[in-house]
Amino acid sequence: xxxxxxxxxxxxxxxxxxxxxxxxxxxxxxxxxxxxxxxxxxxxxxxxxxxxxxxxxxxxxxxxxxxxxxxxxxxxxxxxxxxxxxxxxxxxxxxxxxxxxxxxxxxxxxxxxxxxxxxxxxxxxxxxxxxxxxxxxxxxxxxxxxxxxxxxxxxxxxxxxxxxxxxxxxxxxxxxxxxxxxxxxxxxxxxxxxxxxxxxxxxxxxxxxxxxxxxxxxxxxxxxxxxxxxxxxxxxxxxxxxxxxxxxxxxxxxxxxxxxxxxxxxxxxxxxxxxxxxxxxxxxxxxxxxxx
Amino acid sequence: xxxxxxxxxxxxxxxxxxxxxxxxxxxxxxxxxxxxxxxxxxxxxxxxxxxxxxxxxxxxxxxxxxxxxxxxxxxxxxxxxxxxxxxxxxxxxxxxxxxxxxxxxxxxxxxxxxxxxxxxxxxxxxxxxxxxxxxxxxxxxxxxxxxxxxxxxxxxxxxxxxxxxxxxxxxxxxxxxxxxxxxxxxxxxxxxxxxxxxxxxxxxxxxxxxxxxxxxxxxxxxxxxxxxxxxxxxxxxxxxxxxxxxxxxxxxxxxxxxxxxxxxxxxxxxxxxxxxxxxxxxxxxxxxxxxx
DNA sequence: TGTTGTTCATAGACGTGGTCTATAGCTCCT
DNA sequence: AGGAGCTATAGACCACGTCTATGAACAACA
Numbered sequence: 001x002x003x004x005x006x007x008x009x010x011x012x013x014x015x016x017x018x019x020x021x022x023x024x025x026x027x028x029x030x031x032x033x034x035x036x037x038x039x040x041x042x043x044x045x046x047x048x049x050x051x052x053x054x055x056x057x058x059x060x061x062x063x064x065x066x067x068x069x070x071x072x073x074x075x076x077x078x079x080x081x082x083x084x085x086x087x088x089x090x091x092x093x094x095x096x097x098x099x100x101x102x103x104x105x106x107x108x109x110x111x112x113x114x115x116x117x118x119x120x121x122x123x124x125x126x127x128x129x130x131x132x133x134x135x136x137x138x139x140x141x142x143x144x145x146x147x148x149x150x151x152x153x154x155x156x157x158x159x160x161x162x163x164x165x166x167x168x169x170x171x172x173x174x175x176x177x178x179x180x181x182x183x184x185x186x187x188x189x190x191x192x193x194x195x196x197x198x199x200x201x202x203x204x205x206x207x208x209x210x211x212x213x214x215x216x217x218x219x220x221x222x223x224x225x226x227x228x229x230x231x232x233x234x235x236x237x238x239x240x241x242x243x244x245x246x247x248x249x250x251x252x253x254x255x256x257x258x259x260x261x262x263x264x265x266x267x268x269x270x271x272x273x274x275x276x277x278x279x280x281x282x283x284x285x286x287x288x289x290x291x292x
Numbered sequence: 293x294x295x296x297x298x299x300x301x302x303x304x305x306x307x308x309x310x311x312x313x314x315x316x317x318x319x320x321x322x323x324x325x326x327x328x329x330x331x332x333x334x335x336x337x338x339x340x341x342x343x344x345x346x347x348x349x350x351x352x353x354x355x356x357x358x359x360x361x362x363x364x365x366x367x368x369x370x371x372x373x374x375x376x377x378x379x380x381x382x383x384x385x386x387x388x389x390x391x392x393x394x395x396x397x398x399x400x401x402x403x404x405x406x407x408x409x410x411x412x413x414x415x416x417x418x419x420x421x422x423x424x425x426x427x428x429x430x431x432x433x434x435x436x437x438x439x440x441x442x443x444x445x446x447x448x449x450x451x452x453x454x455x456x457x458x459x460x461x462x463x464x465x466x467x468x469x470x471x472x473x474x475x476x477x478x479x480x481x482x483x484x485x486x487x488x489x490x491x492x493x494x495x496x497x498x499x500x501x502x503x504x505x506x507x508x509x510x511x512x513x514x515x516x517x518x519x520x521x522x523x524x525x526x527x528x529x530x531x532x533x534x535x536x537x538x539x540x541x542x543x544x545x546x547x548x549x550x551x552x553x554x555x556x557x558x559x560x561x562x563x564x565x566x567x568x569x570x571x572x573x574x575x576x577x578x579x580x581x582x583x584x
Numbered sequence: 585t586g587t588t589g590t591t592c593a594t595a596g597a598c599g600t601g602g603t604c605t606a607t608a609g610c611t612c613c614t
Numbered sequence: 615a616g617g618a619g620c621t622a623t624a625g626a627c628c629a630c631g632t633c634t635a636t637g638a639a640c641a642a643c644a
Binding site for chain 4: 311312313323324326327328331344345346347348349569
């Protein structure tokens, strides 16, 4: 017994409709094809499955037994096909993104909103972590894509730059006297500096910059989140090094102002990172398309 | 989406083994065929189902979803195929027979025993009833075959004679004086006669016989079962009209003796009755073969 | 009792598509 | 560098699934 499973589909419809002719219509086949298929199935089992009469067909005892299994099987396949169609047109599924809190909040949020509105059936899973954590999530297959600061050098990954950000120093009213001046690096160091506590890419970049000019950047305060970085600067606890785009609201309303330096600060690039040579889910590729 | 269900079988094995090569072996195909099949499935859904790597394949997120349905479906089909094989070689199934109590007990019992011993997996359903009841059971499909007294005239039925029986009058010790005599019909009527109460074929036949000779056979006692017919005769309540083969034990041990008449009594034929032009279950045809 | 309209079964022809072989490309391991 | 896995691709072939045409059986109905 090594049947073509296609025969079960024919059997299912013949049993369900009680008519080979009807089954043929349902399957877009001709009646002789169905007749032939049923005969094949019967011969393969050595068991008669249907009584044939002039009004159609009806299941024999054994046919009923077979049907009890095949019906469930066919229904599962139908459900599977419906599910796949739903996944295909993004009525269903999930999208798992890795990134830092601040990037989610200040960069991805509008895209996530738009995506969720457009495809409400897709469940969003946001995993935050540091860049190395995100990379390992990706390699373990726990997320579909990661959003991190560039550069990333990893031959297993494919990274596309998505937006360029500019980090800068900002301060609040307490340092108003610095507002319209241009500071040198060493004069900046006369004031307390607030940096992100974790070894972020941005912190490494600015530390290196100071070093390349022969200075050492030692923060007065280290904080664990971008929000605190902003809040501390507003309250006048020091000068924070933040991403300009993430404080645009505060800059506009004047609760923070940017401190201009006499040297250019390095730009920072955000990249969308996926596994190289691994197929993306439809949801993931749609999301990336949206962000670009 | 109008897939060949055969593709799901390939998908199932590829997912299960995590290798197209292994799946190919399991399905007695070549690896390129499996590769091609999976590709077809993926294209039909517009969804990538597997990650390919140098050690084999693994399911994508969507592939896992599909597998959760298809696995169950395939297992059901396997169970169905096993079940059909069991039905085929009579390891499983049921045999539904209609007939009278007395035929079951005195005629079919040894065959039923033998059949049950040979095929212990087949459930036996014995439905007793009168001949018309048995016929309607058969037409309703509630039994596979009926065992009844002939003749049966019904174009929908096919009846095969299986054994010839002889009805006769028997009496117990009380009527010992009749033992070695030959009675005429009218002298028999001088004694109380015990008949089967229901309008059985045997009763009709003997009544007609008396009528054809100008006598009227009126039973002194009517009883509802063949066992009672025998028991009443043994206790000397009268002369019972029974099937000789059903009282062979009593005749041998001498608790009953046959009354010889000067006219021949009509023989009675037992037939096995099935629906004409309806396929039999394997169990039913095996049983009929056994009885013949 | 023939007629008509169903049903399923059978025969034979056709052509698609599933399967094969051969080969390439890739990764990992020795 | 070579070998041993794995999957992908290309191209050829032929089996088999599907078709059309027809037959046979049966039911309903005039």
